Structure formats: C-alpha cells, structure tokens
Amino acid sequence: xxxxxxYTAGLPLMGITxxxxxxxxxxxxxxxxxLPGLSAMMAVSILVPLTYGMTAEVAILMLLGVYxxxxxxxxxxxxxxxxxxxxxxxxxxxxxxxxxxNGQAGLAIxxxxxxxxxxxxxxxxxxxxxxxxxxxxxxxxTSLEKLSIAIFGISVMAFISKGSTVKGLxxxxxxxxxxxxxxxxxxxxxxxxxxxIYLNSGVNFTAAMIGLFGMTEIMLSAEKKAKKVPEKxxxxxKNPFACxxxxxxxxxxxxxxxxxxxxxxxxxxxxxxxxSIISYAQQKKISKHPEKMGQGAVEGIVAAEAANNAxxxxxxxxxxxxxxxxxxxxxxxxxxxxxxxxxxxxxxFNTNYNLISAIFIGMFLINILILVLGLLGAPYFAKxxxxxxxxxxxxxxxxxVVGTFGVQNSMFDVRVMVVFAIxxxxxxxxxxxxxxxxxxxxxxxxxxxxxxxxxxLADGQYWAYFMECSRKTPxxxxxxxxxxxxxISPLFKKTKVFSEDALDEYEEINKKNS
Amino acid sequence: xxxxIVGISGxxxxxxxxxxxxxxxxxxxxxxxxxxxxxxxxxxxxxxxxIGLLVGALRKRNKIEIKFNRALLINLGKFLGLLIVYILxxxxxxxxxxxxxxxxxxxxxxxxxxxxxxxxxxxxxLLTYLLFSYLLKVPLPKGILQFI
Numbered sequence: 001x002x003x004x005x006x007y008t009a010g011l012p013l014m015g016i017t018x019x020x021x022x023x024x025x026x027x028x029x030x031x032x033x034x035l036p037g038l039s040a041m042m043a044v045s046i047l048v049p050l051t052y053g054m055t056a057e058v059a060i061l062m063l064l065g066v067y068x069x070x071x072x073x074x075x076x077x078x079x080x081x082x083x084x085x086x087x088x089x090x091x092x093x094x095x096x097x098x099x100x101x102n103g104q105a106g107l108a109i110x111x112x113x114x115x116x117x118x119x120x121x122x123x124x125x126x127x128x129x130x131x132x133x134x135x136x137x138x139x140x141x142t143s144l145e146k147l148s149i150a151i152f153g154i155s156v157m158a159f160i161s162k163g164s165t166v167k168g169l170x171x172x173x174x175x176x177x178x179x180x181x182x183x184x185x186x187x188x189x190x191x192x193x194x195x196x197i198y199l200n201s202g203v204n205f206t207a208a209m210i211g212l213f214g215m216t217e218i219m220l221s222a223e224k225k226a227k228k229v230p231e232k233x234x235x236x237x238k239n240p241f242a243c244x245x246x247x248x249x250x251x252x253x254x255x256x257x258x259x260x261x262x263x264x265x266x267x268x269x270x271x272x273x274x275x276s277i278i279s280y281a282q283q284k285k286i287s288k289h290p291e292k293m294g295q296g297a298v299e300g301i302v303a304a305e306a307a308n309n310a311x312x313x314x315x316x317x318x319x320x321x322x323x324x325x326x327x328x329x330x331x332x333x334x335x336x337x338x339x340x341x342x343x344x345x346x347x348x349f350n351t352n353y354n355l356i357s358a359i360f361i362g363m364f365l366i367n368i369l370i371l372v373l374g375l376l377g378a379p380y381f382a383k384x385x386x387x388x389x390x391x392x393x394x395x396x397x398x399x400x401v402v403g404t405f406g407v408q409n410s411m412f413d414v415r416v417m418v419v420f421a422i423x424x425x426x427x428x429x430x431x432x433x434x435x436x437x438x439x440x441x442x443x444x445x446x447x448x449x450x451x452x453x454x455x456x457l458a459d460g461q462y463w464a465y466f467m468e469c470s471r472k473t474p475x476x477x478x479x480x481x482x483x484x485x486x487x488i489s490p491l492f493k494k495t496k497v498f499s500e501d502a503l504d505e506y507e508e509i510n511k512k513n514s
Numbered sequence: 515x516x517x518x519i520v521g522i523s524g525x526x527x528x529x530x531x532x533x534x535x536x537x538x539x540x541x542x543x544x545x546x547x548x549x550x551x552x553x554x555x556x557x558x559x560x561x562x563x564x565i566g567l568l569v570g571a572l573r574k575r576n577k578i579e580i581k582f583n584r585a586l587l588i589n590l591g592k593f594l595g596l597l598i599v600y601i602l603x604x605x606x607x608x609x610x611x612x613x614x615x616x617x618x619x620x621x622x623x624x625x626x627x628x629x630x631x632x633x634x635x636x637x638x639x640l641l642t643y644l645l646f647s648y649l650l651k652v653p654l655p656k657g658i659l660q661f662i
Binding site: 050053164170173174176177180184186187189192219223388389391393394395397399401402405406409414418422429430432452453455459 | 516517520524527531534535538539541546547549551552556557559560563566567570590593594600604609613617620624626630639642650653654
C-alpha cells in the first residue's frame with residue numbers, strides 16, 4: 001500500500017501562525033515582485049533576518065511564500081510598464097505589455113496568474129513525488145559525489161549567467177575563497193581572518209547576501225532614472241477573471257511549459273529566467289500562429305509564466321533531496337534552513353519528516369494563494385507601481401542595515417554587508433555575474449569538507465582511489481564529465497542557447513514594443 | 515578594459531591567497547591535514563582563469579580606455595558617504611535619531627522633494643524601530659535616547 005504519511009505528517013504544523021505567515025509571506029512576495037527593481041533574491045535575503053524569532057516551520061514557509069509570490073509578482077510590472085518586476089518575468093513582457101496596450105491589462109494579468117498558479121501547482125506535485133525518491137538515492141552519496149555535485153552547481157551557474165563564463169567561474173572561485181575564511185574545518189587553524197576576531201568563524205552569509213543582492217540593487221537602481229508609469233493602463237486593470245475563457249485552450253501549453261520549468265529548475269544553477277526563455281521559444285516553434293507571439297498572444301504569456309513558476313518546485317526538489325540549491329534564491333533559502341539549525345539534504349527526510357511534509361503542503365497552499373490573491377488583488381497591486389521610488393529605496397536601505405544588525409546584533413556584520421555591497425556594485429560594473437558567489441558561499445564549506453575527507457580516505461593514492469570509487473558507482477565521474485562538457489561547449493557552438501545571453505534577441509522585440 | 519581589470523585583480527587575489535597561506539601551520543603530512551591546500555587550489559584555478567581572460571583581451575586587442583562619468587561618481591561617493599556616516603552614528607546617537615537623519619538625507623539625495631523627506635523621515639525610522647525591537651526582539655542601540 002502506498003504510504004501517504006509524507007503528505008499528511010505536516011498537517012499538525014499548519015497552525016494559525018503558520019497560515020498567517022504563509023499568507024503574509026506570499027502577499028509580501030507578490031508586492032515585492034511587482035515592484036520593478038526588487039527581485040525575489042532581494043526579497044528573500046532581506047527577509048531572512050526577520051525570521052530569527054520564528055520557529056523553523058513558520059520561517060521556512062514564510063520565505064517560501066515570498067519566493068513563489070515574488071516569482072509570480074514580476075508579471076504585474078511586466079504587463080503594466082514593460083519592465084520585468086523580477087528578472088524571470090522578462091519573457092512575460094513580450095506579450096503581456098502589448099496586450100495591456102490594447103486595453104486588456106486585466107486579461108493579461110489574469111492569464112499570468114492562472115498559468116503561474118497551475119505551473120506552480122504542477123511543480124509541487126513533482127516535488128512531492130520525486131524528492132523522496134531522489135533523497136533515498138542520494139543518501140548513498142559519498143564525499144566524492146557530493147564534491148562533484150557542488151562543482152557542477154557552481155559551474156552551471158557560471159555558465160548560465162549573462163556574459164562571459166570565465167568571469168562567472170572567477171566569481172564562483174571568489175565566493176569559495178570567501179567561504180574558506182575563518183577556522184579550517186579539519187585542523188581548526190585560522191585562515192584569512194585579517195587579524196579580526198569577528199572573522200574567526202568566517203564571513204556571515206546573511207550579511208554578504210544582503211549586501212550583494214539588497215544594497216547593490218539599490219545602488220544600481222538609484223543610478224537610473226525611474227521610468228514614468230503610464231496612468232491609463234493602471235486604471236484599466238479590470239476583470240482579470242476573463243482569463244478562464246482561455247483555460248481549456250491553454251492546458252496543453254501550460255503542461256508543456258511546466259515540465260520545462262520543473263526540469264530547468266531542478267538543474268543546479270539554472271532558474272526561472274532560463275526556463276521561461278526555453279519554454280517561450282518552444283511554444284513559438286509549435287505554435288499555429290508564431291507570428292503573433294510578441295504582439296500580445298495569449299500563448300506567449302501562458303508559456304512564460306507557467307514555466308517560471310514551475311521552476312520553484314524543481315529548484316526545491318534539488319535543495320531538499322540533494323542539499324544543493326537549484327537557483328540563487330533557493331541558495332539564500334538554504335542559508336535560512338541552516339540558520340534555523342536544519343541542514344537541507346537527503347538526511348532531512350529522516351530527521352525532519354514533518355517539516356518536509358509541511359513544506360509540500362505549504363507550497364500547495366502558496367499556489368492557491370497566488371491564484372486567489374492575484375486575481376482579487378490585481379487592480380490594487382497595479383497601484384503599487386505609483387509608489388515613489390526614492391522612498392522605497394530608502395526604506396530598503398534601512399531594512400538592509402537593521403536586518404543585517406539583527407542577525408547576531410553585531411555592527412561588524414553591518415560593515416561586512418556594506419563591503420559586499422561595494423563588491424557587488426564593482427562586479428556588476430565589470431560585468432562579472434554575482435549569482436555564482438551565492439552558490440559558492442553556501443556550498444564552500446561543504447565542498448572543502450568533502451574534498452578533504454576524500455583526500456584523507458584516499459591516503460596518498462589519489463588516482464587509484466578515484467578509480468576505485470568510480471567502479472563502485474559511476475555517478476561522480478559522470479557528473480564531472482557533464483561539468484567539463486558544459487564548460488567547453490561554447491568552444492564548439494557559437495551561441496549559448498541555454499544561457500541568459502539568449503535574452504539579447506528578445507530585448508530587441510521588447511524595444512520595438514515600447 | 516573591463517577584462518583587464520578583472521584579470522589583473524584576479525591575479526592579485528590569487529597571489530595574495532597563495533602567499534598568505536604559506537603561514538598556515540601544517541599539522542600532518544597528508545594533504546587533508548594541510549589547511550593551505552584547498553585555498554591554494556582555488557588560487558591556482560583563479561590565476562589560470564585570470565591569465566586566460568587577459569590573453570583573450572590582448573588577442574581581441576581590447577582598447578585600454580578609461581571612461582569616468584563624473585556626476586555618477588560624485589553621486590556614488592555621496593551615497594556611500596551618507597551610508598557610512600549613518601552606520602557610524604547608529605551606536606552613539608541611537609537607532610531612531612540616526613535613522614531619521616539618514617532617511618531624510620537619503621530621500622533627498624535619491625531625488626525626492628524636501629517635503630517628502632521631512633514628512634517620511636521620522637515615521638520610517640519609528641516604524642522600523644517598533645517592528646524590530648518589539649515584534650522581532652532585536653535590541654537596537656538606543657544611544658542618547660536611553661530613557662525609552
């Protein structure tokens with residue numbers, strides 16, 4: 001008989017506080033996602049410190065709400081002002097904005113909401129079915145497999161990020177170096193503490209995240225002049241419920257796009273942006289009217305939004321079952337798990353069975369909430385876009401400072417945060433991607449520990465031991481081979497199809513629209 | 515130009531890591547007991563990539579030109595200066611006063627009107643203080659307002 005306890009064990013954890021946190025988190029996520037310039041990454045990193053006083057399940061579910069909500073909320077700004085509210089809504093702008101210009105902003109937001117919710121829903125089903133199986137398999141992983149997965153994750157992240165892969169890898173190495181600061185895990189010898197006792201246990205992860213993704217974003221957005229919001233469209237968000245007329249027509253599309261979303265989400269390093277690019281391109285290939293895509297086509301919105309929200313379940317699958325974040329936001333989420341004393345990975349299914357179950361149930365509810373809040377709240381979320389930019393940025397700056405201080409009541413962490421904000425700013429100006437740093441910071445200590453455990457097991461006979469390990473299970477060499485293949489593939493093919501570079505092509509369509 | 519800066523900084527960083535790790539005490543003969551081993555691998559890979567990047571830039575004959583947008587730099591300096599002064603003032607002045615002063619000047623600096631800055635500065639500061647010290651139990655510095 002099939003054991004359903006994994007899907008019900010979490011029910012006792014879903015108390016009133018959890019539900020409130022879930023609703024609050026999802027709503028905050030949608031709002032932050034809807035505001036251009038505030039990404040899911042920023043939302044989760046700034047909100048992590050707010051969860052310190054909460055119990056683990058409340059904190060994790062709230063942050064999941066923020067993550068999924070922000071992923072969806074990006075479509076609102078995409079529709080109304082032609083700016084993706086979060087990076088993953090880039091493809092949504094292509095059709096949603098032209099549709100809004102035709103006076104159908106309500107329909108466009110409705111379609112985005114419907115496909116986001118169904119895509120997210122689908123991905124949770126996959127998450128809850130697959131992750132226990134993968135976790136059981138992953139329990140057998142030894143240090144060599146864990147090491148290779150970490151290397152794979154950082155390399156893929158570097159490959160996917162916009163711009164040069166070499167620079168992405170360099171950012172990853174930089175993150176790994178930062179992660180190696182403080183006491184050495186094997187011998188407890190101090191490394192790179194620059195004579196400061198505050199750095200003995202290394203750089204605080206949350207402080208670095210808030211700096212890199214909270215404050216850096218504000219520094220970058222303060223440089224640009226805010227785009228004037230066209231008043232007319234914002235008033236015209238009417239009747240988002242009209243989207244259900246297209247539900248039956250779009251089911252196939254939603255299903256296809258969701259599958260793409262889940263798979264891309266599950267690849268460590270790849271996230272919503274890539275998923276929506278691929279699914280949009282796919283839809284364009286099989287569409288009966290490909291020429292209409294980019295001019296306000298229903299199928300364009302559906303393909304982009306279903307895929308980018310389906311990513312959430314895929315990314316969580318890798319996080320929960322392998323302990324490797326599927327994208328940058330889940331990397332920050334992984335930091336939140338660790339802060340609450342939980343180590344994501346296959347063991348979590350044994351030690352925190354109820355929490356895993358609560359995560360499944362919570363994510364189901366989050367996607368229902370997205371549907372309800374999105375459809376009912378669309379006209380109000382739209383009004384948010386009028387909120388003065390400078391006020392918002394100032395509030396976020398203050399939150400970055402207090403949030404970082406709150407991590408361990410330390411002004412030193414605040415200084416670390418500012419240093420990382422400046423690093424993030426300089427990196428962006430030099431076209432070095434920031435995302436690989438997150439993954440490297442979070443995976444750094446695990447990578448070093450596993451490398452050195454393996455080295456001590458090998459006892460000097462490194463090659464022979466590697467061959468012996470590979471004969472037992474060929475997983476590690478296969479992963480390493482895929483990593484190398486990914487990294488050298490640009491040498492053979494000129495365009496990186498599976499990379500954010502593909503966006504350039506679409507940005508031109510976008511320019512024409514606006 | 516950008517690739518040159520990134521490449522040279524990368525080389526510098528890897529050189530630093532390599533030489534700084536010489537000082538780490540080694541406890542045993544195996545590689546796993548050597549605290550310098552892992553940082554040095556990283557330094558090696560970073561150095562190789564930096565050289566690769568530099569060679570690539572040289573072959574493409576990237577021009578070395580330095581472009582500075584003066585207005586942007588001045589604004590960035592003001593922004594960071596304000597932020598640093600704020601962080602230094604939080605402990606002596608207390609969170610509420612320091613934050614009110616900071617929000618006032620930052621709203622202004624980011625292009626808000628003086629009226630906006632005046633109206634919003636204190637409420638933002640008070641609300642954050644209440645949220646963090648009462649709801650989230652973070653003991654924010656009180657500074658000269660010790661009596662609250």
